[in-house]
Amino acid sequence: xxxxxxxxxxxxxxxxxxxxxxxxxxxxxxxxxxxxxxxxxxxxxxxxxxxxxxxxxxxxxxxxxxxxxxxxxxxxxxxxxxxxxxxxxxxxxxxxxxxxxxxxxxxxxxxxxxxxxxxxxxxxxxxxxxxxxxxxxxxxxxxxxxxxxxxxxxxxxxxxxxxxxxxxxxxxxxxxxxxxxxxxxxxxxxxxxxxxxxxxxxxxxxxxxxxxxxxxxxxxxxxxxxxxxxxxxxxxxxxxxxxxxxxxxxxxxxxxxxxxxxxxxxxxxxxxxxxxxxxxxxxxxxxxxxxxxxxxxxxxxxxxxxxxxxxxxxxxxxxxxxxxxxxxxxxxxxxxxxxxxxxxxxxxxxxxxxxxxxxxxxxxxxxxxxxxxxxxxxxxxxxxxxxxxxxxxxxxxxxxxxxxxxxxxxxxxxxxxxxxxxxxxxxxxxxxxxxxxxxxxxxxxxxxxxxxxxxxxxxxxxxxxxxxxxxxxxxxxxxxxxxxxxxxxxxxxxxxxxxxxxxxxxxxxxx
Numbered sequence: 001x002x003x004x005x006x007x008x009x010x011x012x013x014x015x016x017x018x019x020x021x022x023x024x025x026x027x028x029x030x031x032x033x034x035x036x037x038x039x040x041x042x043x044x045x046x047x048x049x050x051x052x053x054x055x056x057x058x059x060x061x062x063x064x065x066x067x068x069x070x071x072x073x074x075x076x077x078x079x080x081x082x083x084x085x086x087x088x089x090x091x092x093x094x095x096x097x098x099x100x101x102x103x104x105x106x107x108x109x110x111x112x113x114x115x116x117x118x119x120x121x122x123x124x125x126x127x128x129x130x131x132x133x134x135x136x137x138x139x140x141x142x143x144x145x146x147x148x149x150x151x152x153x154x155x156x157x158x159x160x161x162x163x164x165x166x167x168x169x170x171x172x173x174x175x176x177x178x179x180x181x182x183x184x185x186x187x188x189x190x191x192x193x194x195x196x197x198x199x200x201x202x203x204x205x206x207x208x209x210x211x212x213x214x215x216x217x218x219x220x221x222x223x224x225x226x227x228x229x230x231x232x233x234x235x236x237x238x239x240x241x242x243x244x245x246x247x248x249x250x251x252x253x254x255x256x257x258x259x260x261x262x263x264x265x266x267x268x269x270x271x272x273x274x275x276x277x278x279x280x281x282x283x284x285x286x287x288x289x290x291x292x293x294x295x296x297x298x299x300x301x302x303x304x305x306x307x308x309x310x311x312x313x314x315x316x317x318x319x320x321x322x323x324x325x326x327x328x329x330x331x332x333x334x335x336x337x338x339x340x341x342x343x344x345x346x347x348x349x350x351x352x353x354x355x356x357x358x359x360x361x362x363x364x365x366x367x368x369x370x371x372x373x374x375x376x377x378x379x380x381x382x383x384x385x386x387x388x389x390x391x392x393x394x395x396x397x398x399x400x401x402x403x404x405x406x407x408x409x410x411x412x413x414x415x416x417x418x419x420x421x422x423x424x425x426x427x428x429x430x431x432x433x434x435x436x437x438x439x440x441x442x443x444x445x446x447x448x449x450x451x452x453x454x455x456x457x458x459x460x461x462x463x464x465x466x467x468x469x470x471x472x473x474x475x476x477x478x479x480x481x482x483x484x485x486x487x488x489x490x491x492x493x494x495x496x497x498x499x500x501x502x503x504x505x506x507x508x509x510x511x
Contacts, residue, residue, distance in 0.1 A: 016111040024127040028058050031123070034114050035062075043117075050082050050126075057126040065120035067139030074100040075122060075135055091131045094124070103136040115193065142167060143272075151251050151415055153289040160250045165197055165269045171252035172199060172274075176259060180204070186214065188231065191223040196231065197267040204262045212459050213264050213277060228271035235277070237458055242425050244418035245458035247276040247283055254288040278459035282477045284416040285309075290480055299479045306478070308413035313423050315407045316353050317430035317442055319400070323349055325438030341397040350435040352396050356404040357428065359386065364408070 016034070020027045028045065035043040046059045057079070061071065078098050095104045107113050113123055113132050120138030145167065148160040161168045169183060180202040187193045196217060200210060216235045225231050228248065237245040249255055255265050255274040263283075266275040276283070285305065290298040322329055323338060330338070345352060363386075387405075390396045407427070414420040426449070433441040456463035465471055475481045 016109075016114065018110045019108050020110070020113075020125075020130045020132055022128050022130050024056060024058065024125055024129075027125050027132070028060075030110050031060060031113060031117075034110060035117075046076075048076065048079060050079050052083060055126060055128075057124060060117065060123040060125070061137065062117050062120070065118070065140060066122060066137045070137045070139065071122050075124065075137070079124075091126070091129055091133060095133045095135075099133070099135050105134050107132045107134050138166075140164065145171065148250050150417065151249065151254065151288070153287070153292065155292045156289055157251075157253050159252055161252060161255075161272045161274060163270050163272050165195065165267050165271075168252070168267050168271075168274065169197060169199070172256055172259070172265070175253060175256045176201070181259070184214075186217050188217060188220050188225045189222060194225060194268060199259065199265045199267065201259050201262070204260065205264055206262060209262075209278065209459060209461075210264060213266075226270065228266060228268045228273060228275045231266065231268065232275055238456065241456065242422050243453065243456055243463065244284070244416075244422065245277075245279065245456065245463070247279040247416065247418070248273045249276060250274075251288055257288060257291065258283070278461040279463075280458065280461065281453070281464055284419040287415050291483065295480050295482050302479060305413055308410035309423065311410040312407055312414065313427055314430060314442070315403055315410075316357065316427060317434035318439075319403050320349055320353060320431060321434040321438040321442060324435065338397070338399055341399055344394045345397050346394065349400075350431070352400055353404070353431055354428075356390075356396055356400060357407075357431070359390075360404055360408050361424070 015030070018030060020030075032038075032043065037043045042063045044061055044063050048057045048059055049055065050057060059071070059075065078100050079094075082094070082098055091106055095106055107116065107123075108131055113134065116134040117123055120136075120140055121134045122137045124133040124135065142164040143162045145159050145162055147158045151160075159171060161171065173181065178201070182200055182202050184198045186196045186198060188196055198210075198213065198217075213235075220234050222234065225234065232246050232248065233239070235246065247258075249258075250273045252274075255276065258276045259265055263276050263278065266277070285302075287301075287305075290302065293301065323342075327335055342349070347355070387401050391398050391401060411420055411424060414423065430442060430445055433445045437444065450464075453464050454462070454468045462469055467477070476486050480486070
């Protein structure tokens, strides 16, 4: 930034710190200058005269951010009916007794007036008054609440977050109707300020954890943080780690479940999901549907998911290790079958696997980004035509097509997007290690991976806890017991309300 630019920025900041005066025209010109009006035609002004034509005023708002009907019904009409305003504290009387809206406040600084105008509030100025009234008239266009598109469930609520922070707060409060559910608002972004809503349950969320979250948000130095996906990258524990340390969910019921366990949920405008901190591996492994199904059905799904994680991570590497270093482990018939299919393939097994894995990733990326109307076509072309053509052209062996297909299908079972990415990237690492060291390399890499995971923390909570390190934990980390046995809070939650949540079904356990 040059000297002249720095000087201009400093001048702009000084102007924004100005206070309103009793000169109505001067106040209006300050706001016009702040919004570059009339070049910027979004700032709308309407002159108004109250007290039977004896007092002039101006109503200002930003087009597209307000509900114009609310301005007319709740601000203009009541003001035109006013016949008397006391000389002392007249603006308080207008704000508290005349305006018909849910929230209004008095502002004295230009900076605050600009901030509230950008939030969709309407500003009211009067001649002879050095105070502006900000009235809530927010009317941003929002998408309606729809069904989740990523975290689908067979049984459970069908609502998902949308891009409005107020709507998302409402969806959470609809499920947790408790006065201890607190919502604090902080701001991020130096040049373009945006609000961040911090939601937690008082007495359940740990105070130190809450302070840690606030400290991280306070220390952010960035001109613009557009949404939660960007904020997540600022507050995560290790920037260059492929292991996620935060969790995004689009389901209000899942966010509520985390809140009840002592987690902290962050919301922002333009973010159709909630950011949950802290997280452990088990937070990502579990799904909200686990709680909606009976314990036996939920455990069946968890076992299938665990097997899927194993297949998605290890299957290509194991195939490579067995077919290259440990052929004595295979039954003779299977060995001859594999050898026969690979006899005509001109490339080594490693590049055969890499080729198919990359093609599968391309198909996955294409399937996400192409229009939904032709999405199924990509699946058919990729799975049938490309696979069959590659086998007939002797580029890959048929058995490897099966291995990669099962691996790809298993990765779709993992619901958390970040965990899925981690496993897909690690799969390539295991493939290369297996190519050089066989099973020895796979076991060595697995040991290193666990050692690394044990060292990770998410907001000072160990990633593999409560297993490593061990803490007293709620039952159901891997296999879920009956719902009434899951009362114990996680070790990182506040202990204040633990006693009241223990044994909720006492006296009727075997009805």
